[in-house]
Amino acid sequence: MNAAGPRPRAAGGSLTASSLAGLAMADLAEEAGVSVPLLYKVFGTKPQLVKRVYDVLLAGDLDPVPIAQRPAIQALAADPDPRGKLTRYAAIGRAMAERAGPLVSALLAAARAGERDLQAFAATIDRERLAGATALATHLAEAGALAPGLTVERARDLIWLHTAPDTYRLLVLERGWSLDDYERWFATSLAAALLQGGTRAGD
Numbered sequence: 001m002n003a004a005g006p007r008p009r010a011a012g013g014s015l016t017a018s019s020l021a022g023l024a025m026a027d028l029a030e031e032a033g034v035s036v037p038l039l040y041k042v043f044g045t046k047p048q049l050v051k052r053v054y055d056v057l058l059a060g061d062l063d064p065v066p067i068a069q070r071p072a073i074q075a076l077a078a079d080p081d082p083r084g085k086l087t088r089y090a091a092i093g094r095a096m097a098e099r100a101g102p103l104v105s106a107l108l109a110a111a112r113a114g115e116r117d118l119q120a121f122a123a124t125i126d127r128e129r130l131a132g133a134t135a136l137a138t139h140l141a142e143a144g145a146l147a148p149g150l151t152v153e154r155a156r157d158l159i160w161l162h163t164a165p166d167t168y169r170l171l172v173l174e175r176g177w178s179l180d181d182y183e184r185w186f187a188t189s190l191a192a193a194l195l196q197g198g199t200r201a202g203d
Contacts, residue, residue, distance in 0.1 A: 067132075133163065
């Protein structure tokens with residue numbers, strides 16, 4: 001075992017494989033090769049552990065640097081081209097989905113099956129995605145990039161839809177889209193929906 005304690009990645013494979021159906025902390029402790037009390041001491045409750053695994057997969061590493069402060073997001077903010085911003089955002093979304101998408105699909109399936117701990121997790125990540133979508137919509141509005149008549153609130157909701165785990169699940173896991181196709185659709189669809197010169201559905 002690592003001297004720093006059990007690593008969240010060690011549990012990640014077990015969580016996905018079991019689809020979180022009735023998974024107990026004892027199962028996780030056995031998978032990680034540690035005692036149950038140590039697992040609680042390091043990570044807290046099962047929902048806290050699940051959230052930590054999710055956060056690590058989303059970020060791609062164990063560094064305690066908020067996603068908003070990471071180089072990819074900083075580069076997006078600095079890009080002067082609105083379409084370039086959305087191309088970068090799609091690449092970030094693709095990377096996050098590639099790392100965390102299968103696990104999140106398993107978590108949400110367990111939440112829909114009635115596991116209350118995971119229902120709370122699903123609500124938490126929805127709120128976090130909404131906050132991220134709000135930040136991007138506000139950034140585009142401040143740059144004067146949003147299509148005429150498109151409010152920040154509507155732009156936020158469209159971004160939130162594109163980043164939904166179920167969007168990834170339906171297109172990639174169920175319909176068999178490649179990650180390249182998913183990323184390309186993500187960028188072009190958002191640009192068409194949000195930016196000046198784009199053609200929005202219903203126009």
